[in-house]
Amino acid sequence: MTALPKATEKRLGLVIDLDTCVGCQACVTACKGWNDAGIGLSDQDPYGAKPSGTFLNRVHSYQVAVPDAVAQVVAFPRSCLHCEVAPCVTVCPTGASYKRAEDGIVLVNEDACIGCGLCAWACPYGAREMDAAQGVMKKCTLCVDRIYNESLPEEDREPACVRTCPTNARHYGDFADPESHVSRLTAERGGYDLMPGMGTESTNKYLPPRKKGAGSASPLAPLLDVQATGIAGWLDRMLGKI
Amino acid sequence: MHPAPSVILFSTLSGLGFGFLAFLGWGAPGPSGWAAFFMWGLGYGLAVAGLLASTFHLGNPKNALKAFTQWRTSWLSREAWASVVTLVLLAPVALSGIFGFGLPRLVGQLGGALALGTVFTTSMIYTQIRAVPRWHHWLTPVMFLTFAVAGGATLSGRVWAPVALLAVGAVLLAVWRVGDGAFAKAGQTLGTATGLDQLGLPSVLDPAHTAGNYLKREMIFVVGRKHAAKLRKIALLLASILPALILLLPLGLWGIALAAAIHLAGALAARWLFFAEAEHVVGLYYGARG
Numbered sequence: 001m002t003a004l005p006k007a008t009e010k011r012l013g014l015v016i017d018l019d020t021c022v023g024c025q026a027c028v029t030a031c032k033g034w035n036d037a038g039i040g041l042s043d044q045d046p047y048g049a050k051p052s053g054t055f056l057n058r059v060h061s062y063q064v065a066v067p068d069a070v071a072q073v074v075a076f077p078r079s080c081l082h083c084e085v086a087p088c089v090t091v092c093p094t095g096a097s098y099k100r101a102e103d104g105i106v107l108v109n110e111d112a113c114i115g116c117g118l119c120a121w122a123c124p125y126g127a128r129e130m131d132a133a134q135g136v137m138k139k140c141t142l143c144v145d146r147i148y149n150e151s152l153p154e155e156d157r158e159p160a161c162v163r164t165c166p167t168n169a170r171h172y173g174d175f176a177d178p179e180s181h182v183s184r185l186t187a188e189r190g191g192y193d194l195m196p197g198m199g200t201e202s203t204n205k206y207l208p209p210r211k212k213g214a215g216s217a218s219p220l221a222p223l224l225d226v227q228a229t230g231i232a233g234w235l236d237r238m239l240g241k242i
Numbered sequence: 243m244h245p246a247p248s249v250i251l252f253s254t255l256s257g258l259g260f261g262f263l264a265f266l267g268w269g270a271p272g273p274s275g276w277a278a279f280f281m282w283g284l285g286y287g288l289a290v291a292g293l294l295a296s297t298f299h300l301g302n303p304k305n306a307l308k309a310f311t312q313w314r315t316s317w318l319s320r321e322a323w324a325s326v327v328t329l330v331l332l333a334p335v336a337l338s339g340i341f342g343f344g345l346p347r348l349v350g351q352l353g354g355a356l357a358l359g360t361v362f363t364t365s366m367i368y369t370q371i372r373a374v375p376r377w378h379h380w381l382t383p384v385m386f387l388t389f390a391v392a393g394g395a396t397l398s399g400r401v402w403a404p405v406a407l408l409a410v411g412a413v414l415l416a417v418w419r420v421g422d423g424a425f426a427k428a429g430q431t432l433g434t435a436t437g438l439d440q441l442g443l444p445s446v447l448d449p450a451h452t453a454g455n456y457l458k459r460e461m462i463f464v465v466g467r468k469h470a471a472k473l474r475k476i477a478l479l480l481a482s483i484l485p486a487l488i489l490l491l492p493l494g495l496w497g498i499a500l501a502a503a504i505h506l507a508g509a510l511a512a513r514w515l516f517f518a519e520a521e522h523v524v525g526l527y528y529g530a531r532g
Contacts, residue, residue, distance in 0.1 A: 002312045018438075051453045058450040060527055062432070066442035073447055076436055078527060087372065093318035094308035112308050115301020117460065118318055121243070124373040124430075126524035129456040135301025192437045195430055195523065198372055206437050 002092045004085065008104035011175040012142055013082050013203035014162065015182045015191060019210050021169035023061050023075025027161035031057040031079075034143060034160035039110065042133035054131045056080070056140040057161055070212050077170070079161070080127035080140035081194065081202035082106050088119035088128060088139075097137070103174075104203060105144055110136045124198045147172075175203055243374065244463045245517035248298040253364055253386070254509045256292025258397075259285055260328065260357040261390030265398040266339075267332050267354030272398075274342050282336035284397070286329070293325055317370055321363035328356040361390040368516075375428035376421040376520045381413070388413045389481075389509055396485060396502050404486040407505065411482030414512060418474060425521050425531065435526040446529035461522040462530050473515055481508025 035041055035056055043053035057079040064072045082099075086106050089097045096112035097119050099105070108119075108128075113136040120128040120137060128139045143159035146152060156163060162172040173182035182205070185191065191205030228236045262285040266272060273281065297303050310326075312319040332353035338345035365386035368377040392406035400406075432446075433439025485501035485508070493500065521531060 002315045052455055054456070055451075060436075060446070060450040061448040062436060062438060062444040063447040064438050064442040064444045069442075072441065074436075074438060074441075074444070076438075076527075078450070090315045091318065091367075091370065093310075093312050093316045093322065094305060095312050096305075096308075112305055113302055114305040114309060115303075116299065116309075116318065117301070118367065120456070120460065121522070122371050122373060124435075124523045126457045126461070126527060130301055130460070132456070137301075192440070194437060195434050197429055197434065198523070208437065208440055211441065 002089050002095050002097060004089055004099055005101035005104075008099070008101055009176070010103040011084075011203050012103045012105055012147070012173070013175055013182070013205075014079075014142075014159070015171040015173070015185050015205050015207060016077055017169040017171070017185075017189075017207040018074055018076065019169075019189075019207060020167045021059075021075045021077060022167055023059055024166065025059050026164050026166060027077055027170060028055060028057050028059055030160040030164035031055070031140075034146070035138075035141070039134070041138055042131050044132050052132070054129045054138050056127075056129070056138060064209075066211060069214055072209060072212060074209050077161075078125065078127070079204075080106060080142075081125060081200070081204040082140075082142060084201035084203060085199060087122040087124075087198075087200060091118045091122045093118070104176075105142045106139070107141055107144065108137050108139055110134070113137050124195050124200065125202075142172075175205075243517045243520040243522060244460050245514050246299055248295050250510060250513045250517065252292045252296035252299070254292070254389075254506065254513050255288050255295065256325070257361055257364065257386060257390045258393040258506060258509065259288025259290070259292055260325070260360045261392075261394030262397045263289060263328065263332055263394075264354040264357035264390065265394040265400070267335055267350040267352075267357060269350075269354075269398065272339060274339060278336070278339040281398075282339060286336070289325070289329065317363055317366040321360065321367060324356060324360040324363045328353055328360050331356060358387065358390060361386050373523045374520050375424040375430075375523070377516075378428075379420060379424060381417050381420055385413050385417050389512075393502070393505060393509070396489065396498065396505055399498050403501075404489045407482050407486040407489070407501075411478050414474075414478055414482065421519065428523070430523045430526060432526045432529065435523065449528065457524055458528065462525045462528055463518060464530065467519065470515060470519055473511055477508050477511040477515060479508065480504050481512050484508075 032041060032055055041054040045051055060076045060078060062074050062076055064074055066072055082104055086099055089099050094112045094114055096109045098107060115135040117130055128137050131138050147157050158172045162170040171182050171185060173180040175183055186205045189207040191207050193202045266281060266285055309319055309322045313323050335345055335350040335353055362383055365383035369382040372378050388410050392410045395403040395406045432444050436444055438444040485505040488497055488501040491497055525531060
């Protein structure tokens with residue numbers, strides 16, 4: 001059903017820490033790797049001149065000019081935010097796009113998808129990509145086939161991107177529980193929504209990168225002002241007088 | 243947004259078709275016999291051709307019937323219903339016109355109103371999308387409906403059709419004026435899209451991927467903007483001014499046909515711009531404003 005649930009029991013989602021993310025793209029690869037199994041995420045011309053493919057997670061990198069401080073480079077992972085008011089769900093004409101009442105995960109039932117692309121238009125975040133080979137919409141499933149999968153060891157029952165992140169920049173948990181790891185991180189570090197003006201009330205939160213402090217002179221600066229001593233110093237003084 | 247030919251043809255042809263059907267339904271019983279056959283045939287032909295064109299936009303059209311299920315929430319589903327109900331309801335009115343059954347006028351009027359309702363649902367598919375600020379405005383349904391009424395009035399030879407055609411021009415000017423400021427008014431920047439505005443002024447350092455992807459092809463379309471100013475003049479001239487002038491000349495049926503054909507060409511140009519000029523906020527992540 002493309003009507004949104006009034007409230008969801010759990011609100012599962014991610015916290016992405018922009019302070020610790022180094023932009024290594026491991027989450028992109030792990031996501032593609034896990035979700036490529038089974039029905040798959042197709043690639044077009046992957047080894048050719050114009051490679052293209054379906055990804056559920058992409059990492060951008062931005063430079064930020066910071067007033068009164070050094071400029072910063074910020075790696076920025078972008079994937080589905082599993083919004084509370086998900087505009088991609090209500091536009092769907094077939095009911096293929098839906099938000100689960102039990103845990104708030106936004107999913108696509110590919111058997112009902114007609115590939116009209118309207119949900120991708122409705123999403124402000126570019127979280128949905130149409131698979132060019134299958135003609136149906138693909139999106140982050142929060143690794144719904146991992147998190148409840150009892151055949152996996154318990155430590156693996158979290159999204160592939162979270163499991164693989166070498167700097168612990170991605171955290172998975174239940175935002176409905178105020179004592180959960182993700183809720184506390186959000187409260188302590190000022191977790192925020194992307195494009196709050198879009199009214200999507202996203203579940204996922206981003207933690208801001210720390211300001212790196214006032215810009216200081218280069219560590220090599222003292223080398224520019226070398227004071228010569230001894231014979232070199234005498235020569236320097238004499239030549240300076242001529 | 244990518245101006246896909248299937249979607250442009252769909253919205254213009256079905257808009258004109260349903261506009262014409264609205265007048266035929268409302269004016270029933272109009273002409274009878276062969277005249278009625280050709281007029282209803284043209285109305286149905288345009289509407290159905292437009293609807294068929296829309297299916298070429300689907301990646302997985304075998305599920306198309308499922309699009310009738312979500313009318314409670316989805317404008318696309320509502321449009322599917324509105325178009326089918328209109329076509330079914332007007333079918334006996336058309337047959338009654340051709341063969342002279344003498345069906346009550348109310349059925350035709352109801353079908354005529356539904357035909358315009360269908361155009362409204364089409365427009366709402368675009369209007370509802372907040373992520374495309376240029377479309378997210380009440381002028382979008384006004385534009386779609388004005389096009390349908392003007393096209394229908396032209397094809398059905400109403401005396402006031404030139405006025406409706408000039409109204410199309412006025413609405414286009416308003417749509418462009420409001421639309422040009424819509425993205426800035428929505429207030430989204432790379433800063434708000436990433437939240438990095440809390441830190442400073444962000445800009446793109448390195449793209450997330452070097453080659454294209456669905457998002458860039460579908461929603462970050464920039465080719466048309468170069469000729470936007472020229473195309474606007476062409477659209478204004480062809481969709482509004484020229485057909486209005488032609489209708490004022492004493493050319494009879496040929497005048498109507500010529501005016502309608504020119505109007506349709508202008509409508510296609512305007513609809514191409516409607517997509518090509520629309521900027522999606524996802525473009526911000528890629529450093530494009532659109």
